[in-house]
Amino acid sequence: MQRSDINNQQDVRDLVDAFYRKVLKDDLIAHFFTTVVQLDWEKHLPRIYAFWNSLLLPDGVYKGNAMGIHFELNEKSPMKAEHFERWLKLWRETVNEMFKGTNAENAISKAEQIAGLMNFKMNKQNTGKHIS
Ligand code: HEM
Numbered sequence: 001m002q003r004s005d006i007n008n009q010q011d012v013r014d015l016v017d018a019f020y021r022k023v024l025k026d027d028l029i030a031h032f033f034t035t036v037v038q039l040d041w042e043k044h045l046p047r048i049y050a051f052w053n054s055l056l057l058p059d060g061v062y063k064g065n066a067m068g069i070h071f072e073l074n075e076k077s078p079m080k081a082e083h084f085e086r087w088l089k090l091w092r093e094t095v096n097e098m099f100k101g102t103n104a105e106n107a108i109s110k111a112e113q114i115a116g117l118m119n120f121k122m123n124k125q126n127t128g129k130h131i132s
Helices: 009-023 030-036 041-056 066-076 081-098 102-126
Strands: none
Touching (some): 009 030, 009 041, 030 066, 041 102, 066 102, 081 102
16 A cells, blocks of 8 residues: 555544554553553544644634643653563554654654653653653
8 A cells, every 4th residue: 555644634543553452452552541540542542643634724713731741651650661662662552553754753653752851750750750
């Protein structure tokens, strides 16, 4: 199949849905989404779509505090480097299987930046040096 770039909101939805199908089967990180937090997927998914729309498309609007939500998650169950590595591996795989182009590359590089910062902040929180 010829892969095209992430061009519109439907592409973002398809990408996020495929990513979560992998996440929910993953031995290392699925439990965050199923046990640590019992997600209401009808509320959660639109927020994730909005987040990626706002990062990748000109018309996206995300109003939320993505970092803050993970501080709360991290208090319930520590998020460690290995979890972030797995999250990123699944994200890279999903993007590369489905899309090709500048926005696909952006989706990966932005995730890498945010995951790197998140990992750093969660690690600080876990070692008692809270920064927001
Ligand atoms: C180990 C890695 C990660 C795990 C296990 C994880 C898990 C979760 C969980 C369980 C939630 C729902 C929390 C709740 O509603 O109470 C959530 C929300 C969210 N996550 Fe992550 N996450 C990870 C990394 C990331 C990264 C790297 C990004 C961004 C690139 C990200 C973006 C988001 C966003 C945008 C939300 C929704 C925030 C909102 O409701 O406004 N996550 N995450």
